[in-house]
Amino acid sequence: MSGEKISVGFLGLGIMGEACARNLLKSGLFSAVHVWNRSPDKASALVSEGALLGSSPADVVSKCSITFAMLGDPDAALQVVFGENGVLQAISAGKGYIDMSTVDEQTSQRIHAAITSKGGRFLEAPVSGSKKPAIDGQLIILAAGDESLYKEAEPAFTKMGKKWMHLGETGAGARMKLVVNMAMGTMLNALSEAMALSDKAGLKQQDVLDVMGIGALASPLVAMKGPAMMSKNYAPAFPLKHQQKDMRLALALGDQLGQSLPVAAAANEQFKVARARGHGDEDIAAVYEATKP
Amino acid sequence: MMTQRTQTSSCTLRYKQRFVTSCRPLVTLSSAAPGKTTLGFVGMGILGVPMTLNLLKAGYEVVVYNRNIQKTDPVVAAGAQVATTPRECAQRAQYIFATLSDPQAAISVANGPDGIASGISAGKGYIDISTVDAETSNIIATAIKSTGASFLEAPVSGSKAPAEQGKLIFLTAGDEELFKAVEGPLDVMGKAKYYLGGVGSGANMKLVVNMLNGSMMAALAEAMALADKSGLSQADLLEVLSLGAMANPMFALKGPAVVERSYPPAFPLKHQQKDLRLALALGDSLGQPLPVAAAANEAYKMAKAKGQANSDMAAVYEATQH
Numbered sequence: 001m002s003g004e005k006i007s008v009g010f011l012g013l014g015i016m017g018e019a020c021a022r023n024l025l026k027s028g029l030f031s032a033v034h035v036w037n038r039s040p041d042k043a044s045a046l047v048s049e050g051a052l053l054g055s056s057p058a059d060v061v062s063k064c065s066i067t068f069a070m071l072g073d074p075d076a077a078l079q080v081v082f083g084e085n086g087v088l089q090a091i092s093a094g095k096g097y098i099d100m101s102t103v104d105e106q107t108s109q110r111i112h113a114a115i116t117s118k119g120g121r122f123l124e125a126p127v128s129g130s131k132k133p134a135i136d137g138q139l140i141i142l143a144a145g146d147e148s149l150y151k152e153a154e155p156a157f158t159k160m161g162k163k164w165m166h167l168g169e170t171g172a173g174a175r176m177k178l179v180v181n182m183a184m185g186t187m188l189n190a191l192s193e194a195m196a197l198s199d200k201a202g203l204k205q206q207d208v209l210d211v212m213g214i215g216a217l218a219s220p221l222v223a224m225k226g227p228a229m230m231s232k233n234y235a236p237a238f239p240l241k242h243q244q245k246d247m248r249l250a251l252a253l254g255d256q257l258g259q260s261l262p263v264a265a266a267a268n269e270q271f272k273v274a275r276a277r278g279h280g281d282e283d284i285a286a287v288y289e290a291t292k293p
Numbered sequence: 294m295m296t297q298r299t300q301t302s303s304c305t306l307r308y309k310q311r312f313v314t315s316c317r318p319l320v321t322l323s324s325a326a327p328g329k330t331t332l333g334f335v336g337m338g339i340l341g342v343p344m345t346l347n348l349l350k351a352g353y354e355v356v357v358y359n360r361n362i363q364k365t366d367p368v369v370a371a372g373a374q375v376a377t378t379p380r381e382c383a384q385r386a387q388y389i390f391a392t393l394s395d396p397q398a399a400i401s402v403a404n405g406p407d408g409i410a411s412g413i414s415a416g417k418g419y420i421d422i423s424t425v426d427a428e429t430s431n432i433i434a435t436a437i438k439s440t441g442a443s444f445l446e447a448p449v450s451g452s453k454a455p456a457e458q459g460k461l462i463f464l465t466a467g468d469e470e471l472f473k474a475v476e477g478p479l480d481v482m483g484k485a486k487y488y489l490g491g492v493g494s495g496a497n498m499k500l501v502v503n504m505l506n507g508s509m510m511a512a513l514a515e516a517m518a519l520a521d522k523s524g525l526s527q528a529d530l531l532e533v534l535s536l537g538a539m540a541n542p543m544f545a546l547k548g549p550a551v552v553e554r555s556y557p558p559a560f561p562l563k564h565q566q567k568d569l570r571l572a573l574a575l576g577d578s579l580g581q582p583l584p585v586a587a588a589a590n591e592a593y594k595m596a597k598a599k600g601q602a603n604s605d606m607a608a609v610y611e612a613t614q615h
Binding site: 128129130140142162163165167168172175176178179180182183184186187189190191193194196197198200201202203207208210211212214215216217218219220221222224250253254257258259260261262263264265266267269270291 | 450451452455462464484485487489494497498500501502504505506508509511512513515516518519520522523524525526529530532533534536537538539540541542543546572575576579580581582583584585586587588589591592613615
């Protein structure tokens with residue numbers, strides 16, 4: 001068993017990326033953790049904790065065996081790979097690139113094709129879970145793609161997640177993430193409508209949450225977002241605009257496959273209403289505002 | 294756990310209501326206890342049978358009524374007696390419970406010929422566990438209370454298995470004296486009971502909870518359909534859901550049924566759709582748009598049209614299949 005530590009890279013230090021990179025850094029499993037973010041000031045905390053700041057994605061990839069990425073949307077994910085001084089400039093045989101961003105399948109396949117054409121190995125690995133699970137290393141990692149890279153990345157996954165699964169060929173992870181987030185978006189709207197109706201009917205919303213909390217519908221989602229809706233506390237754990245992006249992508253996948261999804265479509269409309277009212281950067285719980293006139 | 298809502302008199306209302314309960318002096322109702330109190334139970338269905346069996350096991354005398362007498366066999370075998378009409382049930386028992394399938398049946402049993410109202414009297418109580426709209430509940434309440442008897446609406450959250458295990462959640466409203474008097478039987482049948490105020494509050498709470506239930510199941514059904522269509526394993530999806538923020542007992546129970554496409558009824562789909570219909574009507578009357586619940590209701594209607602009315606509500610999955 002090789003005792004050699006490898007160096008790993010992390011591109012994208014937003015809400016999720018910073019928390020994940022920190023867990024890799026704290027683990028002591030790697031010889032170095034190289035980080036990069038489009039606005040470098042986001043990296044200062046990690047650098048003070050021992051991370052090494054790269055000048056570009058290519059710079060990071062050139063110094064690492066495996067490079068992780070966590071960007072906010074498909075455009076950013078593509079830019080990091082294909083842009084100037086991007087990942088593609090430095091990827092080479094044996095190097096691994098693991099994209100943990102939530103993107104549509106086409107974006108993931110484009111990245112896969114580009115990485116492998118240069119001899120690199122690619123794993124898509126979107127996650128389920130938001131800020132707190134990321135900080136606590138309790139994410140669910142939905143991986144697909146290169147199996148050898150998946151195995152090599154497992155030590156890193158143990159530090160970032162409570163569960164990791166290999167779901168098949170590239171594309172399967174992206175699809176699973178969209179399906180899961182579509183379910184969440186619809187469920188959140190179901191909760192939102194229940195809160196709105198109970199309020200209008202003169203019931204105490206706390207009573208409603210208490211009843212839900214002990215019954216068959218009790219879930220962490222209801223326990224977290226119900227009180228947030230009740231007190232209108234929308235500090236972002238997961239920005240509403242990203243959730244709506246995921247619903248849009250899931251509906252597009254359904255469209256592509258000929259799967260009608262009327263309830264998710266109705267939920268998506270409510271997210272659009274909330275965005276139009278200026279709640280895009282707030283937490284997904286702010287979709288509750290769409291139930292008001 | 295009990296939430297107490299005190300009414301200052303039987304004539305005052307704390308929640309928005311369209312009807313006033315009749316102002317009668319309150320009769321002191323004796324606390325129900327095994328060996329002391331005869332209970333009645335109308336409606337030997339998916340919930341009524343296990344609830345009655347639990348009451349019998351706890352040592353209560355129970356007189357039952359069901360339209361189709363054959364459905365009383367399992368409880369008779371456990372010691373229940375049979376009445377030939379709801380009226381007779383109300384004459385022979387002090388506190389009568391009922392689990393009927395819809396507002397029409399509930400009104401018929403309570404107010405119809407040889408109904409509960411024709412046999413009940415002061416010192417007795419009628420506890421309607423049926424899930425109905427607030428207007429129906431008020432109609433029943435008025436008829437019952439005009440006889441001098443007390444009334445409690447008491448819809449439950451929970452279906453077949455919780456009923457069998459005595460783990461239902463009662464969402465009651467109406468006469469608080471009656472709520473207190475039947476605490477014993479409620480604790481035998483359930484794990485929690487709430488007193489929510491004037492008649493209508495329990496009905497509305499139940500509709501809110503069941504609307505959430507229906508929409509959540511529709512969300513799961515669409516996710517399972519998209520997973521399948523996109524080449525993912527539905528079992529993998531259920532595992533991912535079970536590990537994250539969305540994990541809930543209902544998904545754990547219904548998910549495998551969808552994978553198998555086998556839907557033995559714990560909660561018949563037609564009743565879930567009825568509840569969504571009532572919840573949407575409530576929203577309509579209060580000026581609350583409910584677009585996601587409305588879309589879910591359409592999915593249940595589609596599943597009914599595909600012959601799934603008597604299957605478990607998980608069969609809403611069939612609406613996703615074209």
